[in-house]
Structures are given as C-alpha cells and as structure tokens.
Amino acid sequence: MTREISLPDSRRFFEIRFESIGGLGAHAAGQIVASAAVLRMGLNGSHFSSYGSEKKGSVVRSFVRLAPADCAIRNSAPIESPDVIVVFHGGLLAHPATLAGMRAAGTLIYAGHEHEAPDGLSRLPETTRVIRIDAQTIAREERSRPNAVLIGALTAALPFLDRQAILDTLEATFAGKHPEAVAANECAFTRGAEEFKLIENVGRGEGDLPAVTSDPLWGYRTAPLGGVLPLPGNTAHNDLHTSRNGWMPVLDADKCIDCGMCDMVCPDLCLVWSTTTGDDGQPTVKLDGVDYRYCKGCMRCVETCSTLAMTREPETHGMANRLRVPLFPDLFPATGGKHAT
Ligand code: SF4
Ligand code: SF4
Incomplete structure (x- = not known):
C-alpha cells in the first residue's frame, strides 16, 4: 500500500x-x-x-x-x-x-x-x-x-x-x-x-535554528603549506562516553592485584595509575580507577581481569561522574576534571 x-x-x-x-x-x-x-x-x-x-x-x-x-x-x-x-x-x-x-x-x-x-x-x-x-x-x-x-x-x-x-x-x-x-x-x-x-515547555528560541554549513575555509590560493596543521587537535579533549551502551566497567580495588593486564588491552588507555611505595620500600604502581570520559565500554578490561576486580555493571545516571578518576585533572578545572553526564 x-x-x-x-x-x-x-x-x-x-x-x-x-x-x-x-x-x-x-x-x-x-x-x-x-x-x-x-x-x-x-x-x-x-x-x-x-x-x-x-x-x-x-x-x-x-x-x-x-x-x-x-x-x-x-x-x-x-x-x-x-x-x-x-x-x-x-x-x-x-x-x-x-x-x-x-x-x-x-x-x-x-x-x-x-x-x-x-x-x-x-x-x-x-x-x-x-x-x-x-x-x-x-x-x-x-x-x-x-x-x-x-x-x-x-x-x-x-x-x-x-x-x-x-x-x-x-x-x-x-x-x-x-x-x-x-x-x-x-x-x-x-x-x-x-x-x-x-x-513540554523546553525550547526558548524563535524560528528555525541556523544550519551549520561546511564552506571550505581555504581554497587553492589561500591554503597553508601542505602538511601544516595550524590548529592541532588533542585527543585529551575527546569525550567517548557516549559510545557506552548502558554498561560500564567498575573497579573493586580490594580485589585488584595491580597486574596491569587490563591496561594492556584497553584501546583508549583510560585506566588511571599512580606510583606509590610498596611494603619493601620500592616504588610500585597502583590502579586508581577508570576515566569514564574516554571509556567506550568495550569490556576488554573486564574480560581480561583474572581476579574479577573489574566487572561489567549497568550504568545509571551520574554513576560515571561519581566513580570517575580523571586522567588529566588540570584539563577541565572549572568542573574539577569532571564532564557533563
Ligand atoms: S586486570 Fe584486574 S587485577 Fe589486574 S590491574 Fe586490572 S583490574 Fe586489577
Ligand atoms: S571498557 Fe574498554 S575502553 Fe573502558 S576501560 Fe575497559 S578496556 Fe578501556
């Protein structure tokens, strides 16, 4: 029909x-x-x-x-x-x-x-x-x-x-x-x-929102030399949390033996480590948690963890911000390193 x-x-x-x-x-x-x-x-x-x-x-x-x-x-x-x-x-x-x-x-x-x-x-x-x-x-x-x-x-x-x-x-x-x-x-x-x-009663604007057009900034006469990036980006500004499908990895520090296996498989290096002094007086590393800003929820860390310290949990509203350990605390000072989720 x-x-x-x-x-x-x-x-x-x-x-x-x-x-x-x-x-x-x-x-x-x-x-x-x-x-x-x-x-x-x-x-x-x-x-x-x-x-x-x-x-x-x-x-x-x-x-x-x-x-x-x-x-x-x-x-x-x-x-x-x-x-x-x-x-x-x-x-x-x-x-x-x-x-x-x-x-x-x-x-x-x-x-x-x-x-x-x-x-x-x-x-x-x-x-x-x-x-x-x-x-x-x-x-x-x-x-x-x-x-x-x-x-x-x-x-x-x-x-x-x-x-x-x-x-x-x-x-x-x-x-x-x-x-x-x-x-x-x-x-x-x-x-x-x-x-x-x-x-209801959400929008405050009048008329259509303006479209974003993609007019090129440069033509063949004005483009800078090939290979030059005048405004380089930085992946530290990425926000990948929207890739998660309702699940997130959660660390239980009591079960973690700091073996580093999760870090080896994480595609986005979003596990946060600190250096401390061990019982033997030698420097040692410790897993502090996950920076959920960069975590896509692929669950490779969960699948790799042999002690069940990292588990797959349903993500509820605000949970990622509550548990997040920022990788770059100085990057977003206005929010104390937090992002808006
Ligand atoms: S794989 Fe598991 S035990 Fe090893 S560091 Fe990661 S969370 Fe801790
Ligand atoms: S779920 Fe994937 S992206 Fe997130 S911390 Fe684990 S390995 Fe990294």
Whole structure:
C-alpha cells in the first residue's frame, strides 16, 4: 500500500537526521527506515551516513530523505535543516552541531533518562516537538540496541510511517545474520513506540535554528603549506562516553592485584595509575580507577581481569561522574576534571 506524506510548506522531501556515535546503530537505523519506505510503503527514499575511521567512538550522522512515489530524489547532500532529528545519546545535545538546523515545526527525539536535563535543549525553537525515550535502559533490559528503540519512537511520532512495515524490515535485517536478535529487537521497538514521553515547555528560541554549513575555509590560493596543521587537535579533549551502551566497567580495588593486564588491552588507555611505595620500600604502581570520559565500554578490561576486580555493571545516571578518576585533572578545572553526564 502506498503511504501519503504530508510535506510542510512547499518542500519536496521529508528529511530525518540521525545524530550518533559509532557503535549505537544509527547507520542501520537509517537503512531500515529508508528500506521500509521504499520497499514496503511505496515511497521514494534515500539514505547515507557520514562517519569517521573508527567503528566506535567517532561522530556518525545518518541522513534519510523520503518523498512521494512520483517525486524523484536527486539530492544526496547532507541534511542541514531536518524535519526530525533523532539523537542517540543525551550527551550529544551539548554540541551545538547536533541540533543545528532544527526546524521550528520539527520534531526532536532524543535518548535520555527521566531525571536528566540535557544541556542545549533550551536553544530549541519553542514550537519544536520534543520527545524523550530512555533508549539505553530499554535496550539493556531487552538485550537489544538503542537503534531498535529509537526507530520505534520515530514510527510512533510520524503517523505516515507504517509501523508494521518498519518492524518487518527490522526483523528481515537481522533474520539472516543474527536470528537470535529478532525477538529482542521487536520488544525494544514496541517499547520505543509506546514508552516515549512528550516533553513540554523546553525550547526558548524563535524560528528555525541556523544550519551549520561546511564552506571550505581555504581554497587553492589561500591554503597553508601542505602538511601544516595550524590548529592541532588533542585527543585529551575527546569525550567517548557516549559510545557506552548502558554498561560500564567498575573497579573493586580490594580485589585488584595491580597486574596491569587490563591496561594492556584497553584501546583508549583510560585506566588511571599512580606510583606509590610498596611494603619493601620500592616504588610500585597502583590502579586508581577508570576515566569514564574516554571509556567506550568495550569490556576488554573486564574480560581480561583474572581476579574479577573489574566487572561489567549497568550504568545509571551520574554513576560515571561519581566513580570517575580523571586522567588529566588540570584539563577541565572549572568542573574539577569532571564532564557533563
Ligand atoms: S586486570 Fe584486574 S587485577 Fe589486574 S590491574 Fe586490572 S583490574 Fe586489577
Ligand atoms: S571498557 Fe575497559 S578496556 Fe574498554 S575502553 Fe573502558 S576501560 Fe578501556
């Protein structure tokens, strides 16, 4: 059956932008929505993503354009002013680029806990519809992933999307490679469609938020010499906590023998050590804890720890900040080395 899209103003496409971090399934989510629209709803659609070189941890944006069947989609540029923005982790809302281009008549769906009040929401236009869904918790409880939950919420928020068509596409996507995930994804999808919350009186802005455009700063006449980085970055400023999927490693210092095996497998060197003097008067090193700012939740440290000192625990709101041992305490002095989660 062909679905009808009610397009705002005189625009030809309905545009959705997924804002995420590698590992949370934003690319797969965009693929499922666009495939369902084209193959099962009789619409035209296109989808692509932009992401960095790492599988986990780097920013991922996924773009979906939908149009009536008689309207060809010939635009493959990134979506700058979407009708819907779906944010896979509340921590991303602190970055202005996440909400850039949000339409005053649009919809924001974000993954967040009930007691969180993410930075940045007040910048939204006051007429933007804001929806929160606790995608991490639901995904953890259903042994699924946040993307299934968020697609469920998206489907409920947009009546022109055919819920059964999207669910069938979600199931078909996993039936081949991960048949054991099909039932879990269906539960997560259904809960996403039913448990979302409409948040009112959030935005204070007027009119659409400005889009972030990517005009090049330099052309061939003005670019500096090749290989010169005038503004070098520093990975100490990275914030990878949004990669965690509702679980975090927690150290029990009483069980730790400071063997260092976890440090050898941690891909982001986020374990914090100090030097002390041992009983024999010799210098020795001691594991103080984890800097969760840089921890992606890969659980290699947990799998490697032979004494069960490092365990995998469900992450609750504020827990990472409470247990965090900063690697670079002087880097963020205003927050005592803490970051905003
Ligand atoms: S592997 Fe386990 S025991 Fe060894 S340093 Fe790490 S947490 Fe401690
Ligand atoms: S889960 Fe463990 S190994 Fe993985 S990034 Fe975090 S501290 Fe490092």
